[in-house]
Amino acid sequence: MSEKSRRTPPLVADKRYGATRSVQPAAASKSKAPPKPGTAKPAKSKTSTSRRAKPRKRSSGGGIGGFFRRVFGWILGLIWRITWRIGFVCLLILGLAVSYFYTTLPEASALLDGRARGSVTLQDYEGNTFAWRGDQFGGVVTVDSVSPHLKHAVIATEDKRFYYHIGISPRGIASAVRINLSEGRGPLSGHGGSTITQQTAKLLCLGVEYVPSEWKSQAEYEADCRRGSLLRKAKEAVFALAMEVKYTKDEILGIYLNRAYMGGGAYGAEAAAKRFFDKSAADLTPAESAMIAGLLTAPTSLSPTNNLEKSQNRAAVVIGLMRDQGYLTEAEARDALTHPARLSEAAEARAGGYFADWVMSDGPEYFTRNTTEDVIIRTTLDPRLQRAAEDAMRYIFTEKVKEGSKAQAAIVVMSADGAVRAMVGGRDTRVTGAFNRAIQAKRQTGSSFKPFVYATALDLGRSPLDTVMDEPFCMNIPGSGQWCPDNYTRQHYGRITLAQALRDSLNVPAVKVSESVGRENVRKVAEGFGIKSDLALGPALALGASESTLLEMTGAYAGILNGGSAVTPYGLTELRLLGENEPLIGAAGGIGERVIRTEAAQELIWMMEKVVSEGTGRRAAIPGWQVAGKTGTTQAARDAWFIGFTADYVTGVWMGYDDNTPLSGVTGAGLPAEIFRETMVRVHEGLTPKPLPMLAPAGASEALDPSANRDPVGSGVERFLQNLLGGGGEGSQNIVRNPER
Template sequence: MARSGKTRLVADKRRTTPRGEKPAAKPARKRRAKPTARKSRGLLGWLLLPFGLLIRLGWALAWRGAAIAAAILLAATIYNYARIPDMATLSDGRARGSVTLQDREGQTFAWRGDNFAGLITLDGVSTQLSNAVVASEDKRFYKHFGVSPRGIVGAMRSNMQAGRGPFSGGGGSTITQQVAKLLCLGQDWDQTLGMTEAQFEADCRVGSVWRKLKEIPYALALEAKFTKDEILAIYLNRAYLGAGARGFAAASQRYFGKSVARLNPSEAAMLSGLLPAPSYYAPTNNLQRAQDRAETVLRLMREQGYLTSAEFAQALEQPATLSSAAGQDTGGYFADWVMSAGPDFLTGETTEDVLVRTTLDQRIQKAAEDALAAVFEASVSPESEAQGAIVVMSADGAVRAMVGGRDTRGGGQFNRAIQAVRQTGSSFKPFVYAAALDLGMRFDDYILDAPLTLNIPGSGAWSPENYSRNYAGEVTLTDSLARSLNTSTVRLSEQVGRDVVRKVATDFGINSDLAAGPALALGASESTLLEMTGAYAGILNGGTSVTPYGLSSLTLRGDDVPLVDHESGLGERVIQENAARQLVYMMYQGVERGTGKRAKLPDGRPAAGKTGTTSSYRDAWFIGFTGDYVAGVWMGYDDNSPLTGVTGGGLPAEIWRETMVRVQEGLPVRPLPMIDAEAEARPAPAPQVVQQRPAPQQPQHQQPQPDLAERILMDVLGGIFRRN
């Protein structure tokens, strides 16, 4: 059969496996195995294998350690954040208050304690000040998050280049970290810590590694709690800037006498320059050094764009200078005395801010300081360690000036006007004559000046001598005092009674332990210059005792009513007014023609006073007064060595004269409150001779004392006269 053109149909291939049986599995297709080329590590590979393992282990430990450190840092930051108080609380962290001292005119002249002028914010601060602080302390302040790694690394590099350890010297601290230091990481000082406040603050600023690590979470917490401006404001409020100024507001008032809002670039730069070392750069210690440091800050401000070239040039041409009050630096001894005389809880130990009004007259204070310096420069060898002290006061005891030594800068020094207890010598004699005059004797009564020997129980015979070794015979009380005769003064003291003399001196304010023997009359007792000057003020005012005082009023800052108000130091009457007027005349003669002639004032201005020189010339005094003021001068050595060629009528009288010439400048001539001797002279030609009581029944060396009845009578009469 022939093939047709159609395609042949072929049936599908049927299953040949019996039903119910599985077909035989196809043989698995063999995959072609990849060739495994096992490379040999070689010697280098085996050597590097441990390092690879260490790297992998180190990486594992590092990221796990970093995670743990981050967790710890976060926890510490949260903890510090929760315990940081508000800004107002942080801004004034002082443990004690401040005392601002003003003179009699209300002008500030001294500060004590930590002065704080109140909370300030950046809105109340000169822009120049905030710029100066940022430029000099932390130029990236507004860019970092509280800690500057770049700054820390740079500081470590600088420290090592300088041969120090990486954490010794500059620490690269940001302003935020410095605030953390100022806050002592949130810990406040108290007395139970066993260290002073200064030691506590020093410990807070220790630059140890552990301290710096603790600063980091505290700084981060500050950044989270406050804005940048608030952190900077805390810094401006807390920083110590020398001279007792805590914060820039107080420092601005302390150094420039102006508000912190009115600081110009040069003043702002000077204050900012104090931050690294406040005491060293303080302008009150060295103005030129402070100005040099300020110039460095100005250059930083110029480099960082805070000052134009014109502003920079002007600031260099007109550097900051101290205010008149800060520049004078007077009254340090006076301020120390007022602080010691006031109540501790309102002065040295105060936790409040106190305003003290004093009796100080800065013009008189400067006059006294200049007079002491002028005489020492002209008449004392520069190598000499001799010292001098001056007190000037009004007749009511108001102290107008106090110089406690030749070094008048600053406070806290040994104040010879109040702390040096020295023998008074002949400057004590006016109290002997005051006792005699108060008991009815007269300025023109006579007393014998002749050799005298007295028996001192337990010491034997004592024979006083005059300075000249000569004797004047019968002399008036006026001549005896004016010429400072010793034997006649001792006779008068024995005539009046030592106990009466002692009582008059004590009532006039000499509180020191007075000698019991006859040498009392010659100033064998010790006293301070302040006590003696106050006692002489009682003579000037007519016989009324005074208590020297320097504190007029004491007020808490912000209050209107003073807590303490002191208007006068006048006390009880000691001698009759007529007796005081006679004594003033007698002391006036001592300046006119006696031992105090070198204290005589020009232009016919009357003055009265008394010289004093102790045995072996260890102390030299001159104390006197005009119609306006009483002034006392002491001169000697701190170690009680003898003076060479110096008596009370020499250099002390010259210092007194130089002081009073300056003090009285421009004041009208005021007469002394003294008697008219010619009008009150006795009409009888024969003078009355006042001698030692005769003792015919006893040998010369046994000097009888008035019996008890006579003593009582004299005391009663003296008391009656004093009350008149």
């Protein structure tokens, strides 16, 4: 073999080892020299380039790191492929759920009042609302019809991003969960992070309507709507999204403003505005708007009728939010904080008190206590007179009654036709649902019953100037023995006129007159004037041994004032359904049949005027006015009465203890007469005095002189009693004293 053919290629080592190239720079330079024209490129250059590229590919994908990167990439790809498919399915399901709820949602106008009907609104004689019963819905409002301050206050308090979210607020929910956990509660307990749309969805009970046959009560239905489970929250969010698709933002806010419970039995902004401030929701000031918006978080505990100060403090927080969010200027916010919202008189009176309770109890049950409709009742109440009676009650018990006394009192003011203008059923004047002593307490009437004895005599032809002998007197009562009434003073005054006997409230003459005209006739007259309670059967009837209520007695005196016709005390003048113009029921009382002759009634008024101007009722006198009335005190002073009237109004007053404990130092001529005077002075403030419709008999001034001894028919009365009762004299035994005046 030739030497040339056996030569080993000199550059093999250079191809494999770069170090050789580095130590032989001349050879490397030669290898990089461009090939001569016409010659092929050396194969060693291709081999060197390809072999340097291959190791780079192996180093990027090979080894342990490359393996894990490929596994991790495959897992991420798998997750992505699964996630987008699941996400697509979830979005599809969500879309279908939203579409379903969308199809079930009615027009927004149909969702403005979801409250179970059954409220009663009470108006005074001029048509102004003074009380409510049941859950109240004041009427439909829209975002445009309410005060802009109320709209801004609600948004600032409940959902400041309301106009920018899609119905749910992930940021709000996350914030609420964080706050709940930081305060040691469960993630869904406490702060809800709900948007106004979600709250509206809850108010709509997620589309589940109230069906009475499926629920034990409205309260149970509402409690179920307020459940806060995770599943229900999810459903609430879906329902909220559907609402956002179905309704505009203003329609959603309008539904919320109409359906939200705002305390005090008020559902919706209009009801709350009327109940708390006696105005329309369109006229609310920033301070009033802030107070209503502040109630939304806790409508019962924050209700201004429960705690005005607490409600005002919450309103101050809302005003700060409105200022911070640009709804109020600094000056407007300062003014609202300086002049916080105040309740209307009706709200301060806590829903009408005793008068409202009476109207509700006296009206037809199916339109009052158990109504299933929204009812409007116009009444006879005069707020000015109601305040007069309440102020008089407070004044007497503050200034004249010993501190710590448990004594009670009641007042009724009415017109001559029986229209009740004011009613106070106890010392606590502003209460609801309390024991009403004006209509519920049946008490012995004492001498306040005596006018009906004399009314009977006058109607039968007697004169106020007829005389009767006031002397020790006894009579035999079958089965009971001898009964001997006595005067309050335990003195006797001889022959006196009927007018004097009534003026000085003498017992013996009253019994004698009653027996002379016939007890049954007296009973008939008393019942005719409206005293329906069981009347005593014995001769003590004349002294007020029977029980009656203050309302009955005051109504009976109104019959005397109007000329002798019976009256039925009433407080309801008109009843209609909300939204209707025609009344379903008219006045429930008024003047009825004649009981005694007009002349007899006028003569009796003259006699009763002498009680106030000259007799036992002098403390009831009103400067510048003619007043007629009668005192009354029962056995052991357990009850004290004064009932009287001017030409315009009749007022009755009762005083006593609920447990029949005797009054200490009190008679009808004392504190009851003073309560009467304080009430009537306030009632007649600003009125022009009018004369009483009374008729004085001829020679009246001379006859009332105690020294006079005229007896036109007295001897006949005495002879009748002598024959009927068998006399009686100073030696009579078993005297029963009735300390009556």
